[in-house]
Amino acid sequence: MINKGRDSGVPGLSGSGQAHAVTASFLGWTLDAFDFFVVVFLIDKLAAEFHVGKKEIIASLFVTLVMRPVGALIFGLLTDRYGRRIPLMANVVFFSVVEVACGFSPNLTFFLVMRALYGIGMGGEWGIGASLAMESVPPRWRGILSGILQSGYSMGYLLAAVVARFVLPTWGWRPMFWIGGLPALLAFYISARVPESEAWKQHRAPSTGAVLKIVATQWKSFLYLVLLMTFMMFLSHGTQDLYPDFLGTVHKFSPAMQSYMAIIYNVGAIIGAIVFGQFSDRLGRRRTMITAMALALLVIPLWAFGNSLLALIVGSFLMQAGVQGAWGVIPVHLSELSPDETRGLVPGLAYQLGILLAAKTNSLEFMLSEHVGYQWALAGFETVTIAVLIVTLLLGKERKGRSFHQPVDAVPAVPVST
Numbered sequence: 369m370i371n372k373g374r375d376s377g378v379p380g381l382s383g384s385g386q387a388h389a390v391t392a393s394f395l396g397w398t399l400d401a402f403d404f405f406v407v408v409f410l411i412d413k414l415a416a417e418f419h420v421g422k423k424e425i426i427a428s429l430f431v432t433l434v435m436r437p438v439g440a441l442i443f444g445l446l447t448d449r450y451g452r453r454i455p456l457m458a459n460v461v462f463f464s465v466v467e468v469a470c471g472f473s474p475n476l477t478f479f480l481v482m483r484a485l486y487g488i489g490m491g492g493e494w495g496i497g498a499s500l501a502m503e504s505v506p507p508r509w510r511g512i513l514s515g516i517l518q519s520g521y522s523m524g525y526l527l528a529a530v531v532a533r534f535v536l537p538t539w540g541w542r543p544m545f546w547i548g549g550l551p552a553l554l555a556f557y558i559s560a561r562v563p564e565s566e567a568w569k570q571h572r573a574p575s576t577g578a579v580l581k582i583v584a585t586q587w588k589s590f591l592y593l594v595l596l597m598t599f600m601m602f603l604s605h606g607t608q609d610l611y612p613d614f615l616g617t618v619h620k621f622s623p624a625m626q627s628y629m630a631i632i633y634n635v636g637a638i639i640g641a642i643v644f645g646q647f648s649d650r651l652g653r654r655r656t657m658i659t660a661m662a663l664a665l666l667v668i669p670l671w672a673f674g675n676s677l678l679a680l681i682v683g684s685f686l687m688q689a690g691v692q693g694a695w696g697v698i699p700v701h702l703s704e705l706s707p708d709e710t711r712g713l714v715p716g717l718a719y720q721l722g723i724l725l726a727a728k729t730n731s732l733e734f735m736l737s738e739h740v741g742y743q744w745a746l747a748g749f750e751t752v753t754i755a756v757l758i759v760t761l762l763l764g765k766e767r768k769g770r771s772f773h774q775p776v777d778a779v780p781a782v783p784v785s786t
Contacts, residue, residue: 388561389504390513392554393497394520396460399551400493401524402531403467403486404432406544408609409532409627413541418476422613426730429609431480432487433727439491440713440720447712448579449572452500452565455712457555459496463489464552471545491723495716502703503567503711507769508649510704515645515696522637522692525608529630532623567772571708582710590718593702596760597722600698602753603664605729606746607671607691611684618742619680633684640689641696653701653766657694658758664690665754672747694757704767711772 407414407429414425439459446455466486473479501517502510531544573579583590611633612626621629640660648656663686670683702715736745 385563386504388557389563389565390501390517392456392558392562393501394517395554395557396456396493396497396520396551397517398520398523398527399460399548399554400463400490401521402527403463403524403545403548403551404490405525405528406467406531406548407432407483408525408612409528409536409623409630410541410544411613412623413536414479417541418479420476423731423734424476426610426734428480428483429730430727432483432490433605433723435484435487436491437717437720437724439488439493440495440716442488443492444495444713444716445576445579447496447499447716448568448710449576451568452496452503452712453558453562455492456496456500456562457558459489459492460551460554460558463493464549467548467551468546470548471542491720492716494719495712498699498703498715499568499711500562500565502700503565503772504563507771510700510769511649511697512642512646514648514698514700515642515693517699518645518696519638519641519692521604521695522634522641522688526631526634526638529627529634533627533631536623567708567711570773571711573709579710579713582707583714586707586710586714589705590714592764593705593714593718594721594725596757596764597698597702597719598725599722599753599757599760600695601723601726602729603661603691603750603757604695605723605726606733606749606753607664607687609730610733610746614742614746615680629680629684632681633688636685637688637692640691640693643689643696644693645696645700648697648700648768653697653704653768654761654764657697657701658761660690660693660697661754661757662690663693665751668747668750672743672750701766703772704770705765708772 407425411422411425414428415422418424443455443459446458463486466482466489470479470482470486473482498517501513505513528544531547535544535547573582612630615621615626615629616623644656644660647659651659667683667686667690670679671687672683674680674683698719699715702718703711706714733745733749736749739745740748
């Protein structure tokens with residue numbers, strides 16, 4: 369029987385505990401995304417610094433993306449075996465230290481190694497944060513809080529744009545990475561304020577092998593999630609990562625103007641994630657995502673072919689409202705489709721395997737732009753992506769509102785093994 373979300377709270381967790389869990393998850397994903405998107409605004413600077421072409425710097429984005437499944441596997445298994453709090457603390461410290469090291473890069477090789485290590489940290493954070501947040505709130509709040517959690521990605525992009533606008537011109541590119549060390553402070557907050565997930569305590573698997581065995585028995589559902597996330601990555605990275613470079617190349621926008629545009633369309637992304645996340649509690653997860661994607665499809669002409677500043681502002685704002693509106697449903701949708709014992713591993717690993725399969729998005733779009741032009745490359749790529757996503761969602765399923773918790777008096781004793 370699916371719990372329709374009419375319970376008054378979460379077993380064993382106070383209102384303040386719920387708030388701290390969601391806050392920590394949101395901040396972790398925000399700061400993680402900031403560390404990723406810093407590179408987007410430094411493509412020309414890094415190419416000049418390391419005496420290489422832009423393709424080599426864009427390839428660093430690929431290196432980060434391709435390493436994210438490694439982090440999802442490592443931290444996902446740790447999360448399902450040892451809880452949400454300690455792996456989350458370890459994760460934010462790890463990716464913060466690596467980000468600082470990027471700012472000391474003496475050459476391209478060192479930089480690429482650091483971005484690969486950073487990819488491991490980035491890949492681990494989302495699964496931990498999503499499981500912690502979704503398990504810490506009542507079912508009736510999952511939709512909107514899913515949107516808030518996922519909007520942290522856009523908030524991180526926005527913060528990177530702000531830093532690119534005000535730090536880069538004055539201090540150069542290295543301090544932009546050094547600022548990325550600040551997330552390490554989040555570990556102290558998690559340690560002091562964030563309670564452990566009660567759902568994890570109830571459903572804890574007895575061993576790592578047991579976690580992997582459960583995933584193996586659900587392989588068809590897992591492959592579906594990987595397919596879904598692959599095209600969701602085509603959607604997000606295909607509309608975000610190269611857009612500042614697109615504005616500079618096609619429309620001759622200055623770096624400052626690119627930053628302002630990124631701030632504007634990321635405001636749209638944050639609004640879209642929260643609004644559509646809330647709608648998903650009423651319309652259902654899949655129907656809401658399809659509606660958000662329809663919005664993105666409709667504004668492609670303005671987003672890719674707009675010839676005025678106003679058209680580009682409106683197009684990019686609404687594009688990201690639609691794209692991140694669909695993404696705002698992902699944390700709750702994947703969490704509800706995952707087995708209780710593997711909620712730390714399955715959503716995060718499916719998410720990051722999707723990015724592995726879609727890791728060439730930026731390089732592919734850039735290559736297409738050399739043959740059909742930047743505008744048609746972006747527009748054509750995303751039109752096909754949205755069409756495939758809509759079909760994939762129509763063929764899928766959802767479990768909106770299912771309970772993650774057992775009644776307190778029904779919780780069995782789980783043997784602990786190390």
